[in-house]
Amino acid sequence: MNVPPPSDGQPSNPNRDHVNALAAQRIIDSKPFLVDIKQVGEILPELGQYDVLHAGPPLSGWDEATDVLKGSILGALVHTGLVADLQEAELLSRSGSLNLLSASDHQVAATYAGVITRRTPVFVVENRVAGTVALTALNEGRGKALRYGSNDAQTLEHLGWIEGELARILGTAVRASGGIDLFAILSQALHMGDEGHSRQKAASALFASIIAPHLCGSGHSPEEIMLVMRTLAENEIFFLPLAMAACKATMEAAKDISNSTIVTCMCTNGVRFGIKISGAGEEWFTAPVPEVRGQYFKGFKLTDATSVIGDSEIIETMGLGAFAMAAAPALARYVGGTFENATKISEGMYAITTVEHPEFTLPALNFRGVPLGIDTELVVRHSIEPVFSTGIAHRNAGAGQIGAGFGRVPLQCFAAALEYVDKKN
Amino acid sequence: MNVPPPSDGQPSNPNRDHVNALAAQRIIDSKPFLVDIKQVGEILPELGQYDVLHAGPPLSGWDEATDVLKGSILGALVHTGLVADLQEAELLSRSGSLNLLSASDHQVAATYAGVITRRTPVFVVENRVAGTVALTALNEGRGKALRYGSNDAQTLEHLGWIEGELARILGTAVRASGGIDLFAILSQALHMGDEGHSRQKAASALFASIIAPHLCGSGHSPEEIMLVMRTLAENEIFFLPLAMAACKATMEAAKDISNSTIVTCMCTNGVRFGIKISGAGEEWFTAPVPEVRGQYFKGFKLTDATSVIGDSEIIETMGLGAFAMAAAPALARYVGGTFENATKISEGMYAITTVEHPEFTLPALNFRGVPLGIDTELVVRHSIEPVFSTGIAHRNAGAGQIGAGFGRVPLQCFAAALEYVDKKN
Numbered sequence: 034m035n036v037p038p039p040s041d042g043q044p045s046n047p048n049r050d051h052v053n054a055l056a057a058q059r060i061i062d063s064k065p066f067l068v069d070i071k072q073v074g075e076i077l078p079e080l081g082q083y084d085v086l087h088a089g090p091p092l093s094g095w096d097e098a099t100d101v102l103k104g105s106i107l108g109a110l111v112h113t114g115l116v117a118d119l120q121e122a123e124l125l126s127r128s129g130s131l132n133l134l135s136a137s138d139h140q141v142a143a144t145y146a147g148v149i150t151r152r153t154p155v156f157v158v159e160n161r162v163a164g165t166v167a168l169t170a171l172n173e174g175r176g177k178a179l180r181y182g183s184n185d186a187q188t189l190e191h192l193g194w195i196e197g198e199l200a201r202i203l204g205t206a207v208r209a210s211g212g213i214d215l216f217a218i219l220s221q222a223l224h225m226g227d228e229g230h231s232r233q234k235a236a237s238a239l240f241a242s243i244i245a246p247h248l249c250g251s252g253h254s255p256e257e258i259m260l261v262m263r264t265l266a267e268n269e270i271f272f273l274p275l276a277m278a279a280c281k282a283t284m285e286a287a288k289d290i291s292n293s294t295i296v297t298c299m300c301t302n303g304v305r306f307g308i309k310i311s312g313a314g315e316e317w318f319t320a321p322v323p324e325v326r327g328q329y330f331k332g333f334k335l336t337d338a339t340s341v342i343g344d345s346e347i348i349e350t351m352g353l354g355a356f357a358m359a360a361a362p363a364l365a366r367y368v369g370g371t372f373e374n375a376t377k378i379s380e381g382m383y384a385i386t387t388v389e390h391p392e393f394t395l396p397a398l399n400f401r402g403v404p405l406g407i408d409t410e411l412v413v414r415h416s417i418e419p420v421f422s423t424g425i426a427h428r429n430a431g432a433g434q435i436g437a438g439f440g441r442v443p444l445q446c447f448a449a450a451l452e453y454v455d456k457k458n
Numbered sequence: 459m460n461v462p463p464p465s466d467g468q469p470s471n472p473n474r475d476h477v478n479a480l481a482a483q484r485i486i487d488s489k490p491f492l493v494d495i496k497q498v499g500e501i502l503p504e505l506g507q508y509d510v511l512h513a514g515p516p517l518s519g520w521d522e523a524t525d526v527l528k529g530s531i532l533g534a535l536v537h538t539g540l541v542a543d544l545q546e547a548e549l550l551s552r553s554g555s556l557n558l559l560s561a562s563d564h565q566v567a568a569t570y571a572g573v574i575t576r577r578t579p580v581f582v583v584e585n586r587v588a589g590t591v592a593l594t595a596l597n598e599g600r601g602k603a604l605r606y607g608s609n610d611a612q613t614l615e616h617l618g619w620i621e622g623e624l625a626r627i628l629g630t631a632v633r634a635s636g637g638i639d640l641f642a643i644l645s646q647a648l649h650m651g652d653e654g655h656s657r658q659k660a661a662s663a664l665f666a667s668i669i670a671p672h673l674c675g676s677g678h679s680p681e682e683i684m685l686v687m688r689t690l691a692e693n694e695i696f697f698l699p700l701a702m703a704a705c706k707a708t709m710e711a712a713k714d715i716s717n718s719t720i721v722t723c724m725c726t727n728g729v730r731f732g733i734k735i736s737g738a739g740e741e742w743f744t745a746p747v748p749e750v751r752g753q754y755f756k757g758f759k760l761t762d763a764t765s766v767i768g769d770s771e772i773i774e775t776m777g778l779g780a781f782a783m784a785a786a787p788a789l790a791r792y793v794g795g796t797f798e799n800a801t802k803i804s805e806g807m808y809a810i811t812t813v814e815h816p817e818f819t820l821p822a823l824n825f826r827g828v829p830l831g832i833d834t835e836l837v838v839r840h841s842i843e844p845v846f847s848t849g850i851a852h853r854n855a856g857a858g859q860i861g862a863g864f865g866r867v868p869l870q871c872f873a874a875a876l877e878y879v880d881k882k883n
Contacts, residue, residue, distance in 0.1 A: 234650060235660055235663070238663040245691060246691065247684075249673075250684045251680075260671075262667070262671040396790070396791070397797055397822065400791060
């Protein structure tokens with residue numbers, strides 16, 4: 034093991050360099066495959082009927098949830114048949130009987146305000162090197178969606194089809210495939226204009242064409258298969274939860290390495306941002322959720338926006354998304370910037386990461402690997418907050434997406450995490 | 459009509475500016491759709507059994523054809539059942555009974571050395587604005603292929619499947635689709651790392667996911683559909699002939715405008731490069747085929763290469779391919795360059811084109827439209843030869859691709875074309 038010499042006046046820390054290198058290697062070695070679609074309860078039997086998994090670090094309870102998250106929880110309670118209607122759902126929620134749990138604490142990645150119960154069908158992603166597993170719900174598409182807090186009859190009917198027919202038919206095809214290599218798709222997509230988070234057009238098209246033969250041979254009726262294929266072909270962000278679960282199953286493999294300052298999780302519950310680092314196990318380090326700078330769709334402005342929520346920053350934690358903006362010039366305009374600025378955003382992240390991913394490369398930077406392995410110590414030393422890309426949703430539950438942009442994970446999280454691990458070691 | 463003032467000492471030519479603008483507008487307005495798969499003879503009943511369509515301008519006869527083209531012709535004669543074996547095919551070819559015809563003269567685009575007879579099943583592409591139609595053969599994939607002059611039993615068996623089962627099943631789906639908008643696919647693919655010629659990964663994946671629902675509903679057996687979908691999913695250049703036919707059907711709409719110096723066709727038969735320009739109708743202007751600069755696969759070198767052949771420069775004629783290299787950073791490395799140089803190649807072409815395409819945009823150049831409408835006068839005035847990208851094949855028939863790179867269409871073609879149209883007007 035080569036120990037780098039002390040630089041810019043900082044003391045050398047050979048053990049930490051060693052354990053951080055180990056964490057980075059576990060990330061690089063990971064091979065997450067989509068292997069199945071199952072109900073959450075089959076994988077996590079410990080979940081009870083009143084348990085609801087949400088994005089971000091834990092909330093203190095129902096009252097703390099943002100309106101968008103509340104809308105999503107109410108919809109999920111009706112959808113799973115636990116209550117008869119939204120009124121009953123609200124009574125149950127206010128009663129304090131629900132257990133709101135952080136999805137990230139349970140191998141689950143929740144998209145935006147989407148919530149997951151033990152009855153939710155989920156993609157099962159297995160990291161075939163480390164044996165870790167991550168779960169995530171199927172994407173509902175860009176229209177009205179529970180993940181934006183929408184819970185009217187139309188939204189729930191559509192969700193019923195997604196979690197019923199679609200999950201059942203797609204599940205057959207996934208099992209028949211013997212497992213789909215998600216990093217193979219993501220690494221190609223990086224050469225096809227996706228950055229792996231906000232833009233999923235290439236990955237979704239590649240996934241559709243890989244799963245198609247298995248769907249054809251699945252034994253379902255031509256009409257059923259046709260509808261599933263059409264849904265896949267028309268949903269440009271279908272792959273988003275798969276990217277999240279692939280990154281989650283990967284980052285799970287880098288957890289619990291004593292003294293390591295490598296970040297293993299970044300996410301937000303709409304109130305607080307939270308991070309975890311390898312050397313601090315399941316400990317959360319949180320700070321108030323920051324504002325997002327971006328581009329609003331016509332007719333919308335900053336004051337219409339709800340605070341950012343979701344587990345999707347697990348993608349940036351893995352070196353993709355805003356860390357790989359140089360891969361996605363077409364996204365730069367969508368989030369309100371130029372390609373030049375987008376490239377600078379990627380390049381800025383090399384200062385706070387420890388390695389470059391050998392398989393995930395950026396053509397526009399002459400095939401440099403993406404910046405990987407966020408080191409809490411480097412974040413604090415340089416005061417550079419990790420950047421993430423995100424959609425912006427309306428503050429009213431169910432009104433949906435009104436823009437897209439960039440945010441920064443608060444420095445405060447990293448300072449607290451570093452102090453914790455320094456004290457511990 | 460605004461007439462630009464005379465610049466850099468050149469006389470103004472209001473009529474030519476007007477007709478060139480008209481030609482460019484016809485290109486921009488074009489909407490090529492894939493509408494069917496049929497045998498060539500159904501569309502071009504004038505073709506006889508001894509007619510063979512090849513790439514590039516007309517050849518003087520069999521003796522002038524390169525070895526790779528000869529290999530392809532022999533294979534096609536056996537494949538279509540006109541002769542019993544390759545020996546008979548060679549006798550027939552040497553007898554002078556074959557009519558070698560330029561595909562470009564017959565609304566057909568031939569890929570590399572691939573030849574087309576009246577019995578070849580072809581994609582039928584219709585420009586729904588101009589009513590022009592272009593035809594092109596289905597892509598055989600990257601392995602052994604007739605288009606590289608391979609004609610052994612294995613190659614012909616595979617071709618039999620492509621032109622039999624695949625064409626039949628895909629044809630049903632194409633007709634059921636009501637027509638597939640090829641420019642919609644190409645313009646998206648430009649934002650997904652394709653330049654529209656040598657890299658077709660995004661376009662092929664998008665095409666596969668668009669056609670998939672129609673395949674599912676086509677009434678064929680699950681096994682047949684599965685095999686077709688697998689073929690589409692595994693062939694990264696499946697879309698190449700579709701891009702060529704889309705550009706061909708478009709450039710046909712810009713033909714025959716008196717006094718216009720806009721280039722409507724560029725292609726090579728392996729011996730001579732040839733161009734057509736709008737104001738000179740079906741007249742060819744040719745020059746010896748130039749060398750290609752590029753990157754050879756391991757173990758191969760310049761002297762192993764055959765001269766470049768094919769109609770695929772119709773793509774550059776339409777502002778894509780090497781004219782849009784800034785869209786395809788991952789291709790830059792494949793052809794031996796850097797992204798920076800690739801971008802410069804695109805940018806250099808603005809000096810010889812008259813407009814920028816409003817729908818085909820380059821994210822890396824902040825969404826500037828691709829350089830469109832090659833003006834013969836500008837090529838000659840600035841002595842800038844249009845660039846094209848191409849695969850490099852082995853000089854031995856059937857040995858296949860050994861590299862990829864860039865070439866330049868010889869200035870001599872343009873000087874002759876300009877002289878012709880100047881004299882005529």
